[in-house]
Amino acid sequence: MKKNLFIAFEGIDGSGKSTQVKLLTVRLEEAGHKVYATFEPTGSPMGRIIRDMFNHRMEGDHRTIAALFVADRLHHLLESSTGMLRKLEEGYTVITDRYYFSSYAYHGVHVDIDWVIQANSLSAGLLRPDLNIFIDISPEVSMERLKKSREAIEMYETYDNLNKVRAKYLEAFEQLKEVERICVVEGDRSPEAIAGEVWETVRRYDAT
Numbered sequence: 001m002k003k004n005l006f007i008a009f010e011g012i013d014g015s016g017k018s019t020q021v022k023l024l025t026v027r028l029e030e031a032g033h034k035v036y037a038t039f040e041p042t043g044s045p046m047g048r049i050i051r052d053m054f055n056h057r058m059e060g061d062h063r064t065i066a067a068l069f070v071a072d073r074l075h076h077l078l079e080s081s082t083g084m085l086r087k088l089e090e091g092y093t094v095i096t097d098r099y100y101f102s103s104y105a106y107h108g109v110h111v112d113i114d115w116v117i118q119a120n121s122l123s124a125g126l127l128r129p130d131l132n133i134f135i136d137i138s139p140e141v142s143m144e145r146l147k148k149s150r151e152a153i154e155m156y157e158t159y160d161n162l163n164k165v166r167a168k169y170l171e172a173f174e175q176l177k178e179v180e181r182i183c184v185v186e187g188d189r190s191p192e193a194i195a196g197e198v199w200e201t202v203r204r205y206d207a208t
């Protein structure tokens, strides 16, 4: 690849993001790239509070959670040794499992989406993904996968909510299509088929 890219995977819960982050990491490393794979919410104290709120260990209003994500994301970008900006400077291709479109979609269901976009504008100003890869699955498929793979269902993981979140993703993509590079990948296929399309998309982007 000509330069080290920043790639964000997006999708509703169970869409296969973390599976695809791993598969893309392997392909990039095989092609000789240094890869830093990461995720949000992060492992920072702010990320831990967010997880406690998701798991109902701690009370958390949707507005509070939306604001915590803003701070956690800035930390994810700016932390001096493992922050994404530092990793890009060091020549890593950075792949994140969720970035600001997750906030637009998940918080946009509860809070005015324009507020969410504005609240994340510092992050967008610091670093826009070269590619936002949205793995699209229906809420039905998501719920089936989550029932199989999770011990407990978290705050956002109901059919009704995931349906709304998916719609908010599509709304946000439409709203921001002039400034963001968005690629929608059909997710109800084998992990290998999805990974093949993702790899082609990354290579095509790199050739432009």
Ligand code: ADP
Residues within 6 Å of the ligand: 011, 012, 013, 014, 015, 016, 017, 018, 019, 020, 097, 145, 146, 148, 149, 187, 188, 189, 190, 191, 194
């Ligand atoms: P996410 O990170 O988007 O929540 P995961 O990659 O953790 O999704 O996948 C959720 C569950 O679905 C896991 O049990 C995973 O093994 C399974 N899974 C991932 N991709 C696929 C796929 N393409 N088809 C079927 N099951 C999948």
